[in-house]
Amino acid sequence: MPIDLNKIRAIDVHVHAEISCHDPEDPVMGKFFDAASAYFKAPRERPKMPEICELYREANIAFCMFTVDCESGMGAKRVSNYEVAEVAAKNDDVCIPFASIDPHKGKYGAREAIDLIENHGVKGFKFHGIAQNAHPADKMGYPIYEVINEYKLPAIFHTGHSGMGTGMRGGGGMRLKYGQPILVDDVAVDFPDMKIILAHPSWPWVDESLSMALHKTNVFIDLSGWSPKYFPKQVIQYANTQLKHKMLFGTDFPLIHPDKWMAAAKDVGFKEEVMPGIMKDNAAKVLGLA
Template sequence: MDITKIKAIDVHVHAEVSCHDPEDPVMGKFFDAASAYFKAPRERPKMPEIADIYREQQIAFCIFTVDCESGIGAKRISNYEVAEFAAKNDDICMAFASIDPHKGKMGAREARDLIENYGVKGFKFHHIMQNIEPAARVGYPIYEVIAEYGLPAIFHTGHSGMGTGMRGGAGVRLKYGQPMLVDDVAADFPDMKVILAHPSWPWVDESLSMALHKDNVFIDLSGWSPKYFAPQIIQYANTQLRKKMLFGSDFPLIHPQKWIDAALKVGFREDVLPGIMKDNALGVLGLA
Protein backbone atom coordinates (compact mmCIF):
# COMPACT_ATOMS: atom_id res chain seq x y z
CA MET A 1 0.00 0.00 0.00
CA ASP A 2 1.36 3.38 -1.03
CA ILE A 3 0.02 5.61 1.72
CA THR A 4 0.95 8.76 -0.23
CA LYS A 5 -1.77 7.87 -2.75
CA ILE A 6 -4.42 7.32 -0.08
CA LYS A 7 -6.70 10.20 0.94
CA ALA A 8 -8.24 8.52 3.96
CA ILE A 9 -8.43 5.24 5.92
CA ASP A 10 -11.80 3.76 6.83
CA VAL A 11 -11.20 1.45 9.78
CA HIS A 12 -14.74 0.02 9.89
CA VAL A 13 -16.02 -1.83 6.80
CA HIS A 14 -18.13 -5.00 6.93
CA ALA A 15 -17.88 -8.04 4.69
CA GLU A 16 -21.41 -9.32 5.12
CA VAL A 17 -21.71 -11.85 2.32
CA SER A 18 -19.34 -14.51 1.10
CA CYS A 19 -18.16 -14.67 -2.48
CA HIS A 20 -18.65 -18.45 -2.37
CA ASP A 21 -21.52 -19.29 0.00
CA PRO A 22 -25.15 -18.14 0.08
CA GLU A 23 -26.33 -15.63 2.66
CA ASP A 24 -27.05 -17.26 6.00
CA PRO A 25 -30.84 -17.10 6.63
CA VAL A 26 -30.43 -16.27 10.33
CA MET A 27 -28.12 -13.39 9.50
CA GLY A 28 -30.48 -12.34 6.72
CA LYS A 29 -33.20 -11.48 9.24
CA PHE A 30 -30.78 -9.14 11.01
CA PHE A 31 -29.81 -7.57 7.69
CA ASP A 32 -33.50 -6.93 6.95
CA ALA A 33 -33.94 -5.08 10.24
CA ALA A 34 -30.64 -3.19 10.01
CA SER A 35 -31.43 -2.01 6.48
CA ALA A 36 -34.75 -0.63 7.70
CA TYR A 37 -33.11 1.05 10.68
CA PHE A 38 -30.33 2.68 8.63
CA LYS A 39 -32.57 3.29 5.59
CA ALA A 40 -29.90 1.49 3.57
CA PRO A 41 -30.20 -0.83 0.56
CA ARG A 42 -30.98 -4.42 1.52
CA GLU A 43 -28.61 -6.00 -1.02
CA ARG A 44 -25.16 -6.45 0.49
CA PRO A 45 -22.18 -5.86 -1.82
CA LYS A 46 -19.57 -8.57 -2.14
CA MET A 47 -15.96 -7.85 -1.35
CA PRO A 48 -14.80 -7.11 -4.94
CA GLU A 49 -17.55 -4.50 -5.25
CA ILE A 50 -16.42 -2.91 -1.99
CA ALA A 51 -12.83 -2.74 -3.19
CA ASP A 52 -13.93 -1.06 -6.42
CA ILE A 53 -15.84 1.62 -4.50
CA TYR A 54 -12.93 2.39 -2.17
CA ARG A 55 -10.26 2.24 -4.86
CA GLU A 56 -12.19 4.75 -6.95
CA GLN A 57 -12.31 7.12 -3.98
CA GLN A 58 -8.67 6.50 -2.98
CA ILE A 59 -9.74 5.44 0.51
CA ALA A 60 -7.99 2.51 2.16
CA PHE A 61 -10.13 0.30 4.38
CA CYS A 62 -10.09 -2.37 7.07
CA ILE A 63 -12.57 -5.14 6.30
CA PHE A 64 -13.99 -7.81 8.58
CA THR A 65 -16.88 -10.11 9.23
CA VAL A 66 -18.48 -10.73 12.63
CA ASP A 67 -18.26 -14.20 14.14
CA CYS A 68 -21.43 -14.58 16.23
CA GLU A 69 -21.96 -18.30 15.80
CA SER A 70 -22.51 -18.91 19.52
CA GLY A 71 -24.52 -15.76 20.20
CA ILE A 72 -27.18 -15.95 17.48
CA GLY A 73 -26.40 -19.17 15.62
CA ALA A 74 -25.51 -17.55 12.31
CA LYS A 75 -22.82 -19.18 10.20
CA ARG A 76 -19.86 -16.84 9.89
CA ILE A 77 -18.02 -15.80 6.77
CA SER A 78 -14.56 -17.36 6.88
CA ASN A 79 -11.78 -15.14 8.20
CA TYR A 80 -9.56 -16.91 5.69
CA GLU A 81 -11.74 -15.79 2.80
CA VAL A 82 -11.52 -12.19 4.03
CA ALA A 83 -7.75 -12.43 4.53
CA GLU A 84 -7.13 -13.95 1.12
CA PHE A 85 -9.25 -11.27 -0.53
CA ALA A 86 -7.37 -8.50 1.28
CA ALA A 87 -4.02 -9.98 0.27
CA LYS A 88 -5.05 -9.79 -3.39
CA ASN A 89 -6.15 -6.17 -2.94
CA ASP A 90 -3.45 -4.94 -0.59
CA ASP A 91 -3.10 -1.65 -2.45
CA ILE A 92 -6.31 -0.53 -0.75
CA CYS A 93 -7.47 -3.21 1.72
CA MET A 94 -6.41 -4.60 5.13
CA ALA A 95 -7.96 -7.69 6.69
CA PHE A 96 -9.22 -7.80 10.26
CA ALA A 97 -10.46 -11.10 11.68
CA SER A 98 -13.41 -11.83 13.95
CA ILE A 99 -13.40 -14.74 16.38
CA ASP A 100 -16.22 -15.50 18.79
CA PRO A 101 -14.72 -15.16 22.31
CA HIS A 102 -16.53 -18.35 23.35
CA LYS A 103 -13.99 -20.24 21.22
CA GLY A 104 -11.30 -19.53 23.81
CA LYS A 105 -8.02 -21.37 23.24
CA MET A 106 -9.14 -22.80 19.92
CA GLY A 107 -9.97 -19.27 18.87
CA ALA A 108 -6.50 -18.21 19.97
CA ARG A 109 -5.00 -20.86 17.69
CA GLU A 110 -6.98 -19.46 14.77
CA ALA A 111 -5.91 -15.91 15.65
CA ARG A 112 -2.24 -16.84 15.64
CA ASP A 113 -2.53 -18.67 12.33
CA LEU A 114 -4.32 -15.72 10.73
CA ILE A 115 -1.64 -13.31 11.91
CA GLU A 116 1.41 -15.42 11.11
CA ASN A 117 0.32 -17.01 7.86
CA TYR A 118 -2.40 -14.77 6.39
CA GLY A 119 -1.27 -11.26 7.29
CA VAL A 120 -4.30 -10.21 9.33
CA LYS A 121 -3.77 -6.67 10.67
CA GLY A 122 -6.28 -6.58 13.53
CA PHE A 123 -9.45 -8.03 15.05
CA LYS A 124 -13.12 -7.15 15.47
CA PHE A 125 -15.38 -8.06 18.40
CA HIS A 126 -19.12 -7.43 18.66
CA HIS A 127 -19.96 -8.66 22.14
CA ILE A 128 -23.63 -7.73 21.83
CA MET A 129 -24.02 -10.14 18.91
CA GLN A 130 -21.61 -12.60 20.52
CA ASN A 131 -23.68 -12.59 23.75
CA ILE A 132 -20.75 -12.28 26.13
CA GLU A 133 -19.09 -9.67 28.31
CA PRO A 134 -15.95 -8.16 26.77
CA ALA A 135 -13.87 -9.09 29.82
CA ALA A 136 -15.13 -12.67 30.08
CA ARG A 137 -12.06 -14.77 30.83
CA VAL A 138 -12.87 -17.37 28.19
CA GLY A 139 -11.90 -14.78 25.56
CA TYR A 140 -8.61 -13.79 27.17
CA PRO A 141 -6.46 -16.33 25.26
CA ILE A 142 -7.52 -14.58 22.03
CA TYR A 143 -6.62 -11.17 23.46
CA GLU A 144 -3.25 -12.55 24.58
CA VAL A 145 -2.36 -13.42 21.00
CA ILE A 146 -3.48 -10.01 19.72
CA ALA A 147 -1.46 -8.25 22.42
CA GLU A 148 1.61 -10.39 21.70
CA TYR A 149 1.71 -8.98 18.18
CA GLY A 150 0.72 -5.46 19.24
CA LEU A 151 -2.27 -5.41 16.93
CA PRO A 152 -5.48 -3.37 17.25
CA ALA A 153 -8.85 -4.80 18.18
CA ILE A 154 -12.16 -3.08 17.46
CA PHE A 155 -14.89 -3.47 20.09
CA HIS A 156 -18.48 -2.59 19.24
CA THR A 157 -19.87 -0.08 21.75
CA GLY A 158 -23.21 1.63 22.26
CA HIS A 159 -26.55 0.93 20.66
CA SER A 160 -26.70 -1.74 17.96
CA GLY A 161 -28.60 -1.47 14.72
CA MET A 162 -28.41 -5.27 14.65
CA GLY A 163 -31.62 -6.48 16.27
CA THR A 164 -33.25 -3.04 16.37
CA GLY A 165 -36.99 -3.35 15.74
CA MET A 166 -36.99 -7.14 15.91
CA ARG A 167 -39.14 -8.99 18.43
CA GLY A 168 -37.37 -8.66 21.77
CA GLY A 169 -34.41 -7.27 19.86
CA ALA A 170 -33.95 -10.86 18.60
CA GLY A 171 -32.64 -11.67 22.06
CA VAL A 172 -29.64 -9.38 21.58
CA ARG A 173 -28.58 -7.70 24.84
CA LEU A 174 -27.40 -4.10 24.59
CA LYS A 175 -25.67 -4.22 27.99
CA TYR A 176 -22.62 -5.86 26.40
CA GLY A 177 -22.10 -2.70 24.36
CA GLN A 178 -21.37 -0.52 27.39
CA PRO A 179 -17.86 0.89 26.79
CA MET A 180 -16.78 0.63 30.42
CA LEU A 181 -17.04 -3.15 30.15
CA VAL A 182 -14.01 -2.95 27.83
CA ASP A 183 -11.97 -1.01 30.39
CA ASP A 184 -10.74 -4.19 32.12
CA VAL A 185 -9.52 -5.49 28.75
CA ALA A 186 -7.67 -2.25 28.00
CA ALA A 187 -6.05 -2.34 31.44
CA ASP A 188 -5.15 -6.04 31.32
CA PHE A 189 -3.71 -5.84 27.77
CA PRO A 190 -1.81 -2.54 27.50
CA ASP A 191 0.03 -3.79 24.39
CA MET A 192 -3.23 -4.25 22.49
CA LYS A 193 -4.61 -1.15 20.80
CA VAL A 194 -8.28 -1.00 21.76
CA ILE A 195 -10.58 0.78 19.30
CA LEU A 196 -14.03 1.59 20.69
CA ALA A 197 -16.31 1.48 17.67
CA HIS A 198 -19.04 4.08 17.15
CA PRO A 199 -19.94 7.15 19.22
CA SER A 200 -21.15 4.78 21.99
CA TRP A 201 -24.58 6.31 22.55
CA PRO A 202 -26.06 6.24 25.18
CA TRP A 203 -22.70 5.94 26.96
CA VAL A 204 -20.76 8.55 24.98
CA ASP A 205 -18.87 9.98 27.95
CA GLU A 206 -17.55 6.57 29.00
CA SER A 207 -15.69 6.15 25.71
CA LEU A 208 -14.29 9.68 25.89
CA SER A 209 -13.09 9.04 29.46
CA MET A 210 -11.42 5.77 28.52
CA ALA A 211 -9.63 7.27 25.50
CA LEU A 212 -8.45 10.14 27.69
CA HIS A 213 -7.29 7.80 30.46
CA LYS A 214 -5.54 5.00 28.58
CA ASP A 215 -2.86 5.44 25.94
CA ASN A 216 -3.96 2.26 24.14
CA VAL A 217 -7.63 3.26 23.72
CA PHE A 218 -8.94 4.94 20.55
CA ILE A 219 -12.40 5.72 19.16
CA ASP A 220 -13.70 5.08 15.65
CA LEU A 221 -16.53 7.36 14.62
CA SER A 222 -18.44 4.87 12.49
CA GLY A 223 -22.07 3.87 12.48
CA TRP A 224 -23.52 7.37 12.83
CA SER A 225 -23.61 10.32 10.49
CA PRO A 226 -21.47 13.06 12.09
CA LYS A 227 -24.49 15.37 11.99
CA TYR A 228 -25.94 13.29 14.84
CA PHE A 229 -22.81 13.29 17.04
CA ALA A 230 -23.14 14.47 20.62
CA PRO A 231 -21.44 17.87 21.04
CA GLN A 232 -18.77 16.50 23.38
CA ILE A 233 -17.46 14.23 20.61
CA ILE A 234 -16.64 17.25 18.45
CA GLN A 235 -15.27 19.11 21.49
CA TYR A 236 -12.82 16.35 22.46
CA ALA A 237 -11.90 15.55 18.86
CA ASN A 238 -10.82 19.16 18.47
CA THR A 239 -8.80 19.21 21.70
CA GLN A 240 -7.60 16.52 24.08
CA LEU A 241 -8.49 13.51 21.91
CA ARG A 242 -7.42 14.87 18.52
CA LYS A 243 -4.87 12.02 18.22
CA LYS A 244 -7.35 9.35 19.32
CA MET A 245 -10.23 9.71 16.84
CA LEU A 246 -10.43 7.55 13.69
CA PHE A 247 -12.58 7.71 10.57
CA GLY A 248 -14.91 4.78 10.15
CA SER A 249 -18.07 4.51 8.08
CA ASP A 250 -19.78 1.19 8.91
CA PHE A 251 -20.13 0.49 5.18
CA PRO A 252 -22.33 -0.85 3.60
CA LEU A 253 -24.84 0.72 6.01
CA ILE A 254 -23.24 4.15 5.66
CA HIS A 255 -21.38 5.16 2.50
CA PRO A 256 -17.93 6.64 3.21
CA GLN A 257 -18.48 9.72 1.07
CA LYS A 258 -21.76 10.44 2.83
CA TRP A 259 -19.92 10.29 6.17
CA ILE A 260 -17.14 12.57 4.91
CA ASP A 261 -19.57 15.12 3.49
CA ALA A 262 -21.34 15.34 6.85
CA ALA A 263 -18.06 15.53 8.81
CA LEU A 264 -17.05 18.67 6.92
CA LYS A 265 -20.09 20.50 8.29
CA VAL A 266 -20.17 19.68 12.00
CA GLY A 267 -17.35 21.76 13.43
CA PHE A 268 -14.23 19.62 13.30
CA ARG A 269 -11.25 21.97 13.18
CA GLU A 270 -9.49 22.14 9.82
CA ASP A 271 -6.16 21.14 11.39
CA VAL A 272 -7.79 18.16 13.16
CA LEU A 273 -9.53 16.52 10.19
CA PRO A 274 -6.37 15.11 8.53
CA GLY A 275 -5.66 13.19 11.72
CA ILE A 276 -9.16 11.80 11.95
CA MET A 277 -9.33 10.89 8.29
CA LYS A 278 -5.91 9.25 7.91
CA ASP A 279 -2.93 10.15 10.10
CA ASN A 280 -4.18 8.74 13.41
CA ALA A 281 -5.01 5.42 11.76
CA LEU A 282 -1.52 5.17 10.26
CA GLY A 283 -0.12 4.91 13.77
CA VAL A 284 -2.76 2.54 15.12
CA LEU A 285 -2.36 0.21 12.14
CA GLY A 286 1.45 0.33 12.22
CA LEU A 287 1.71 1.99 8.82
CA ALA A 288 3.49 5.15 9.94
Protein backbone atom coordinates in the same frame (compact mmCIF):
# COMPACT_ATOMS: atom_id res chain seq x y z
CA MET B 1 1.40 -3.65 -3.67
CA PRO B 2 1.26 -2.26 -0.11
CA ILE B 3 -0.80 0.79 0.77
CA ASP B 4 0.87 4.04 -0.24
CA LEU B 5 -0.15 6.64 2.33
CA ASN B 6 0.78 9.42 -0.07
CA LYS B 7 -1.75 8.23 -2.63
CA ILE B 8 -4.81 7.60 -0.45
CA ARG B 9 -6.95 10.35 1.05
CA ALA B 10 -8.34 8.44 4.02
CA ILE B 11 -8.40 5.18 5.98
CA ASP B 12 -11.79 3.76 6.93
CA VAL B 13 -11.21 1.49 9.92
CA HIS B 14 -14.72 0.01 10.00
CA VAL B 15 -15.98 -1.89 6.94
CA HIS B 16 -18.07 -5.06 7.10
CA ALA B 17 -17.74 -8.11 4.88
CA GLU B 18 -21.23 -9.48 5.38
CA ILE B 19 -21.56 -12.15 2.70
CA SER B 20 -19.26 -14.76 1.25
CA CYS B 21 -18.23 -14.87 -2.38
CA HIS B 22 -18.83 -18.63 -2.35
CA ASP B 23 -21.64 -19.41 0.10
CA PRO B 24 -25.26 -18.19 0.16
CA GLU B 25 -26.36 -15.60 2.68
CA ASP B 26 -27.01 -17.15 6.07
CA PRO B 27 -30.79 -17.09 6.70
CA VAL B 28 -30.39 -16.04 10.34
CA MET B 29 -28.20 -13.10 9.35
CA GLY B 30 -30.64 -12.29 6.55
CA LYS B 31 -33.36 -11.41 9.08
CA PHE B 32 -30.97 -9.07 10.89
CA PHE B 33 -29.85 -7.53 7.59
CA ASP B 34 -33.50 -6.81 6.77
CA ALA B 35 -34.00 -4.96 10.04
CA ALA B 36 -30.66 -3.13 9.92
CA SER B 37 -31.29 -1.92 6.37
CA ALA B 38 -34.65 -0.52 7.46
CA TYR B 39 -33.11 1.15 10.52
CA PHE B 40 -30.23 2.74 8.57
CA LYS B 41 -32.39 3.42 5.47
CA ALA B 42 -29.68 1.60 3.52
CA PRO B 43 -29.89 -0.72 0.49
CA ARG B 44 -30.76 -4.31 1.42
CA GLU B 45 -28.38 -5.92 -1.09
CA ARG B 46 -25.00 -6.59 0.48
CA PRO B 47 -21.95 -6.07 -1.77
CA LYS B 48 -19.42 -8.87 -2.06
CA MET B 49 -15.86 -8.29 -0.93
CA PRO B 50 -14.28 -7.68 -4.35
CA GLU B 51 -16.99 -5.09 -5.04
CA ILE B 52 -16.16 -3.35 -1.77
CA CYS B 53 -12.49 -3.25 -2.70
CA GLU B 54 -13.26 -1.71 -6.06
CA LEU B 55 -15.55 0.91 -4.53
CA TYR B 56 -12.89 1.98 -2.06
CA ARG B 57 -10.15 1.91 -4.69
CA GLU B 58 -12.20 4.24 -6.89
CA ALA B 59 -12.76 6.51 -3.88
CA ASN B 60 -9.01 6.47 -3.12
CA ILE B 61 -9.63 5.26 0.43
CA ALA B 62 -7.89 2.41 2.25
CA PHE B 63 -9.98 0.37 4.66
CA CYS B 64 -10.05 -2.34 7.31
CA MET B 65 -12.44 -5.16 6.41
CA PHE B 66 -13.86 -7.82 8.71
CA THR B 67 -16.75 -10.13 9.36
CA VAL B 68 -18.37 -10.68 12.76
CA ASP B 69 -18.15 -14.19 14.21
CA CYS B 70 -21.36 -14.57 16.22
CA GLU B 71 -21.87 -18.29 15.74
CA SER B 72 -22.46 -18.90 19.43
CA GLY B 73 -24.48 -15.80 20.29
CA MET B 74 -26.71 -15.65 17.21
CA GLY B 75 -26.39 -19.11 15.67
CA ALA B 76 -25.41 -17.60 12.33
CA LYS B 77 -22.65 -19.08 10.19
CA ARG B 78 -19.79 -16.61 9.92
CA VAL B 79 -18.07 -15.46 6.78
CA SER B 80 -14.64 -17.10 6.86
CA ASN B 81 -11.75 -15.02 8.19
CA TYR B 82 -9.60 -16.85 5.67
CA GLU B 83 -11.78 -15.64 2.81
CA VAL B 84 -11.48 -12.07 4.06
CA ALA B 85 -7.71 -12.44 4.24
CA GLU B 86 -7.57 -13.96 0.76
CA VAL B 87 -9.54 -11.10 -0.80
CA ALA B 88 -7.45 -8.54 1.08
CA ALA B 89 -4.21 -10.11 -0.15
CA LYS B 90 -5.42 -9.64 -3.73
CA ASN B 91 -6.32 -6.02 -3.01
CA ASP B 92 -3.57 -5.00 -0.63
CA ASP B 93 -3.24 -1.55 -2.19
CA VAL B 94 -6.43 -0.57 -0.33
CA CYS B 95 -7.61 -3.43 1.89
CA ILE B 96 -6.35 -4.27 5.39
CA PRO B 97 -7.63 -7.64 6.68
CA PHE B 98 -9.08 -7.90 10.17
CA ALA B 99 -10.49 -11.10 11.65
CA SER B 100 -13.33 -11.86 14.04
CA ILE B 101 -13.29 -14.81 16.40
CA ASP B 102 -16.14 -15.56 18.78
CA PRO B 103 -14.79 -15.20 22.36
CA HIS B 104 -16.63 -18.41 23.29
CA LYS B 105 -14.01 -20.28 21.22
CA GLY B 106 -11.34 -19.53 23.83
CA LYS B 107 -8.09 -21.41 23.35
CA TYR B 108 -9.20 -22.91 20.04
CA GLY B 109 -9.97 -19.40 18.87
CA ALA B 110 -6.49 -18.36 19.97
CA ARG B 111 -5.02 -21.03 17.69
CA GLU B 112 -6.95 -19.57 14.78
CA ALA B 113 -5.76 -16.07 15.67
CA ILE B 114 -2.11 -17.13 15.59
CA ASP B 115 -2.54 -18.84 12.23
CA LEU B 116 -4.34 -15.85 10.73
CA ILE B 117 -1.59 -13.47 11.90
CA GLU B 118 1.43 -15.57 11.04
CA ASN B 119 0.27 -17.18 7.80
CA HIS B 120 -2.51 -15.02 6.35
CA GLY B 121 -1.50 -11.43 7.00
CA VAL B 122 -4.31 -10.43 9.36
CA LYS B 123 -3.57 -7.03 10.94
CA GLY B 124 -6.28 -6.71 13.59
CA PHE B 125 -9.46 -8.13 15.12
CA LYS B 126 -13.12 -7.24 15.65
CA PHE B 127 -15.31 -8.10 18.65
CA HIS B 128 -19.04 -7.40 19.06
CA GLY B 129 -20.14 -8.27 22.57
CA ILE B 130 -23.83 -7.73 21.81
CA ALA B 131 -23.90 -10.01 18.76
CA GLN B 132 -21.55 -12.49 20.41
CA ASN B 133 -23.55 -12.51 23.67
CA ALA B 134 -20.32 -12.00 25.59
CA HIS B 135 -19.11 -9.60 28.25
CA PRO B 136 -15.97 -8.06 26.68
CA ALA B 137 -13.91 -8.84 29.79
CA ASP B 138 -15.16 -12.39 30.29
CA LYS B 139 -12.10 -14.56 30.86
CA MET B 140 -13.22 -17.02 28.17
CA GLY B 141 -11.99 -14.54 25.56
CA TYR B 142 -8.65 -13.87 27.23
CA PRO B 143 -6.67 -16.53 25.32
CA ILE B 144 -7.57 -14.70 22.10
CA TYR B 145 -6.70 -11.32 23.62
CA GLU B 146 -3.35 -12.70 24.76
CA VAL B 147 -2.44 -13.46 21.15
CA ILE B 148 -3.47 -10.00 19.96
CA ASN B 149 -1.54 -8.40 22.82
CA GLU B 150 1.58 -10.44 22.06
CA TYR B 151 1.60 -9.26 18.45
CA LYS B 152 0.71 -5.69 19.51
CA LEU B 153 -2.19 -5.52 17.09
CA PRO B 154 -5.38 -3.45 17.26
CA ALA B 155 -8.80 -4.81 18.19
CA ILE B 156 -12.11 -3.08 17.49
CA PHE B 157 -14.84 -3.49 20.12
CA HIS B 158 -18.42 -2.57 19.32
CA THR B 159 -19.78 -0.03 21.82
CA GLY B 160 -23.13 1.66 22.37
CA HIS B 161 -26.46 0.99 20.73
CA SER B 162 -26.65 -1.74 18.11
CA GLY B 163 -28.35 -1.28 14.76
CA MET B 164 -28.32 -5.07 14.54
CA GLY B 165 -31.52 -6.18 16.23
CA THR B 166 -33.14 -2.74 16.32
CA GLY B 167 -36.84 -3.04 15.52
CA MET B 168 -36.90 -6.81 15.88
CA ARG B 169 -38.98 -8.67 18.45
CA GLY B 170 -37.00 -8.64 21.69
CA GLY B 171 -34.19 -6.90 19.83
CA GLY B 172 -33.51 -10.16 18.05
CA GLY B 173 -32.38 -11.59 21.39
CA MET B 174 -29.39 -9.23 21.54
CA ARG B 175 -28.44 -7.68 24.89
CA LEU B 176 -27.37 -4.05 24.72
CA LYS B 177 -25.62 -4.22 28.08
CA TYR B 178 -22.59 -5.82 26.44
CA GLY B 179 -22.08 -2.64 24.41
CA GLN B 180 -21.29 -0.49 27.44
CA PRO B 181 -17.77 0.88 26.82
CA ILE B 182 -16.59 0.70 30.42
CA LEU B 183 -16.84 -3.09 30.19
CA VAL B 184 -13.80 -2.95 27.91
CA ASP B 185 -11.76 -1.01 30.48
CA ASP B 186 -10.54 -4.20 32.19
CA VAL B 187 -9.32 -5.47 28.81
CA ALA B 188 -7.39 -2.23 28.26
CA VAL B 189 -5.73 -2.66 31.66
CA ASP B 190 -4.98 -6.38 31.34
CA PHE B 191 -3.65 -6.13 27.76
CA PRO B 192 -1.78 -2.81 27.52
CA ASP B 193 -0.04 -3.72 24.24
CA MET B 194 -3.34 -4.33 22.45
CA LYS B 195 -4.54 -1.17 20.73
CA ILE B 196 -8.23 -0.98 21.53
CA ILE B 197 -10.55 0.87 19.17
CA LEU B 198 -13.96 1.61 20.69
CA ALA B 199 -16.31 1.54 17.71
CA HIS B 200 -18.98 4.19 17.23
CA PRO B 201 -19.81 7.25 19.36
CA SER B 202 -21.05 4.80 22.05
CA TRP B 203 -24.45 6.37 22.68
CA PRO B 204 -25.95 6.27 25.27
CA TRP B 205 -22.60 5.89 27.09
CA VAL B 206 -20.63 8.45 25.06
CA ASP B 207 -18.74 9.92 28.00
CA GLU B 208 -17.40 6.53 29.07
CA SER B 209 -15.58 6.13 25.76
CA LEU B 210 -14.19 9.65 25.90
CA SER B 211 -12.96 9.06 29.44
CA MET B 212 -11.29 5.77 28.52
CA ALA B 213 -9.55 7.26 25.48
CA LEU B 214 -8.33 10.14 27.64
CA HIS B 215 -7.14 7.81 30.41
CA LYS B 216 -5.63 4.85 28.54
CA THR B 217 -2.80 5.26 26.04
CA ASN B 218 -3.94 2.14 24.18
CA VAL B 219 -7.59 3.19 23.71
CA PHE B 220 -8.91 4.95 20.59
CA ILE B 221 -12.37 5.77 19.19
CA ASP B 222 -13.70 5.21 15.70
CA LEU B 223 -16.45 7.48 14.43
CA SER B 224 -18.43 4.86 12.53
CA GLY B 225 -22.05 3.80 12.66
CA TRP B 226 -23.52 7.31 12.78
CA SER B 227 -23.71 10.17 10.36
CA PRO B 228 -21.52 12.94 11.84
CA LYS B 229 -24.56 15.23 11.85
CA TYR B 230 -25.91 13.14 14.73
CA PHE B 231 -22.72 13.08 16.82
CA PRO B 232 -23.14 14.23 20.42
CA LYS B 233 -21.50 17.63 20.91
CA GLN B 234 -18.84 16.30 23.28
CA VAL B 235 -17.50 14.01 20.54
CA ILE B 236 -16.78 17.04 18.36
CA GLN B 237 -15.39 18.94 21.34
CA TYR B 238 -12.86 16.27 22.26
CA ALA B 239 -12.00 15.52 18.63
CA ASN B 240 -10.99 19.14 18.31
CA THR B 241 -8.93 19.19 21.52
CA GLN B 242 -7.64 16.54 23.92
CA LEU B 243 -8.50 13.50 21.80
CA LYS B 244 -7.58 14.81 18.35
CA HIS B 245 -4.93 12.08 18.06
CA LYS B 246 -7.31 9.36 19.27
CA MET B 247 -10.20 9.73 16.81
CA LEU B 248 -10.39 7.55 13.69
CA PHE B 249 -12.54 7.79 10.57
CA GLY B 250 -14.92 4.85 10.14
CA THR B 251 -18.20 4.34 8.36
CA ASP B 252 -19.84 0.96 9.11
CA PHE B 253 -20.09 0.34 5.37
CA PRO B 254 -22.26 -0.94 3.70
CA LEU B 255 -24.77 0.69 6.07
CA ILE B 256 -23.10 4.10 5.74
CA HIS B 257 -21.32 5.12 2.54
CA PRO B 258 -17.97 6.94 2.93
CA ASP B 259 -19.07 9.77 0.63
CA LYS B 260 -22.12 10.44 2.81
CA TRP B 261 -20.02 10.37 5.99
CA MET B 262 -17.49 12.82 4.56
CA ALA B 263 -20.15 15.19 3.27
CA ALA B 264 -21.85 15.33 6.66
CA ALA B 265 -18.55 15.79 8.50
CA LYS B 266 -17.93 19.11 6.75
CA ASP B 267 -20.72 20.84 8.63
CA VAL B 268 -20.52 19.59 12.22
CA GLY B 269 -17.70 21.70 13.64
CA PHE B 270 -14.52 19.68 13.21
CA LYS B 271 -11.56 22.05 13.06
CA GLU B 272 -9.76 21.98 9.73
CA GLU B 273 -6.43 21.23 11.37
CA VAL B 274 -7.67 18.03 13.08
CA MET B 275 -9.21 16.44 9.99
CA PRO B 276 -5.99 15.02 8.47
CA GLY B 277 -5.45 13.10 11.70
CA ILE B 278 -9.01 11.85 11.93
CA MET B 279 -9.24 10.87 8.29
CA LYS B 280 -5.89 9.14 7.87
CA ASP B 281 -2.88 9.91 10.04
CA ASN B 282 -4.18 8.59 13.37
CA ALA B 283 -5.27 5.29 11.84
CA ALA B 284 -1.98 4.93 9.98
CA LYS B 285 -0.18 4.97 13.34
CA VAL B 286 -2.59 2.60 15.07
CA LEU B 287 -2.35 0.16 12.16
CA GLY B 288 1.45 0.35 12.02
CA LEU B 289 1.48 1.89 8.55
CA ALA B 290 3.38 4.99 9.66
